Amino acid sequence: MDAKDLLGLVHPALAVILVFPILGMVVNMAWQTRQRRLETSAGGKSLIPPVVNREHVKFGHYLTGSVVGLTSIALAYSIIFKGELFQKEISSIVVIVLMFVATIGSLICLYQSRRYIWRGILAAMTSAGLIILGSQEGVFWRTEQWYISHYYSGILVSILMVIALTIKPKIYEDRSNKWRKIHIILNCFALFLFCLQGVTGVRDLLDKPLSWQSPYLEQCDWTQQICPNFKFFQSR
């Protein structure tokens, strides 16, 4: 493995080591938060401690940040190595770097902001940033099979996490539980997408040749699933 191959492992490794464990904690605490609310709202007492609500939201904050970070790392890798960013003009490089700064910067400001108008604008800026970066050369979209694309569901789940962070104050303000229900529906779908990411991510990792294998595999016919007899090719 060369340095490029090793850097390609950063995104999958962080997903496994960081993001999925946080997701597990968020979901565990979400379930307890709900059980506790249903038990106490029925007038009874709950054995679940009140701290689960706060912990769910605290780890929810970590989840949003880590998912957007994870997606940004994957996009940066694809844009730099597969899109050959450093072969491009300096102005293109500067625009891409500024896009990353604006996207991450908007998310950081979203964590701090209180006014709804700003929360909406910053959430839209973070999401737009991810979509614009995702549409750059080098990113593998798999558009013809969008329903099993690691890219589309990855961007969608990142935006759903940004939305969860944005509507957080609404859940507390609203007595009718409308925003709470919206949160549950959106995030159950997000949970499904996270599971899908686990499957499509592992598939993509299996699909990816190592750098030294690429020149050989480019000579294969992928539809017929046949490769030339490599015995006859000179090694690099």
Ligand code: HEM
């Ligand atoms: C896959 C991820 C997530 C799932 C499945 C999830 C699910 C849930 C569920 C089931 C509840 C309890 C609703 C009820 O009381 O019936 C809840 C509450 C809540 N969630 Fe999430 N959630 C997720 C991520 C997040 C994130 C990223 C945030 C914000 C950063 C967040 C913020 C909240 C808040 C503020 C509440 C209300 C807590 C309270 O009542 O004190 N959630 N969530």
Ligand code: HEM
């Ligand atoms: C929270 C979960 C995840 C999210 C949001 C996510 C998101 C993304 C995004 C947006 C891309 C860029 C699309 C592209 O250029 O191909 C990508 C690429 C990739 N992801 Fe994930 N991913 C997640 C989990 C995983 C997991 C669990 C694995 C494998 C164990 C994985 C392996 C990969 C691989 C191999 C690539 C291709 C990058 C390359 O060309 O080297 N991902 N991911």
